[in-house]
Amino acid sequence: MEKLDLTSVPVVDNHCHGIFLDQGFEDIASWRGAFTESTDPGMARDHVATTAFYRRLTRTLAGFLGCEPEEQAVFAARSEKEGREFAATLLHAANIDTLLVDTGFPPPRDVLPVPDFGKLGGCGAEPMLRLEVLMERLLGENDSLTGTGEALDAALDDVRAQGYVALKSIAAYRTGLDIREWPRDEAEDSFREYKRDAEAGSARLVHKPLLDTLLHVAFARAARQEVPVQFHVGYGDADTDMLLGNPLYLRGVLQRPDYRGMPVVLLHECYPYTRQGGYLAAVYENVYLDLSYGIPLLGYGEMLAFTRAALGVAPASKLMYSSDGIVVPELHWISALDGRRVLGEALGEMVSRAELALPEAETAGENILRTNARRLYGLG
């Protein structure tokens, strides 16, 4: 079989998060916690170490650190290193062109600021604006739905001039991707309910008619500016209702002719809905599919399977690499290694089957890892 060597292609990591300022972990279980989406305490303690992802991570890290491929040895070797220096070594080894950072989580006070993150990795770093965080702030500052909508509209005036390369929505986590248009009185009721809940101490925006209504304000703005909007889709922690995380629920948004100027990026290969996401990228001109190799935390075979599925249905010009790395630099690093390797193998298979010529496959690999994102987000 043809094997493509993409190891020297720098990646644009089109969706990731910051890493903790403090990279010290008091014990193995707390470090393991960075490699699961489960918040159940027994998972990190008893089960994470047996996942395919974690086995591959510890073995690959052992090779990098020059220690035994055992969890204890890897954790000890990692803990000996100065946190930032260790992060810098991993990020440089990952050969990153640019990091696009979702600044909505973890809270900015806990993570390396975006420019410092780039400096540490010897790469570019650009922030993205999480819509729900902005909405919650504006809801706290306004006492009517109309006022909040106008404030949101104003806050999203010229997103790029404010330094953001994209918007991000976690509607899938909050109220589902079936983002609807609500009668005004229902949206007003929802606003009042939000205010009551906020006064009682919970300012979390989980009020569907209100969130949907505000999202439409944001989409209109994004469409006019042709600013990409990233949607969390599929795999996440137990907070997300995976039934409502199916990208097919976005039809109501995708069918709006006035939103066609808004590039829609479906994150995390929509796992496990990769085929559905790939279908949308094949049918709607403005839909792109993100291929994330850090999180979801998968075994090699499963990464190869979703990559084949994506390449099999979506145009290669619509696919973009990411890590969804968060908290620790190990995720940003191993994702870059795995992404190049998996993509090289899946494209190599297409060459073997004479679906692609070798130079075409090489170009597709470079585009998915780097060039498609540079173009879509207007980097440099």
Ligand SMILES: [Zn+2]
């Ligand atoms: Zn993310």
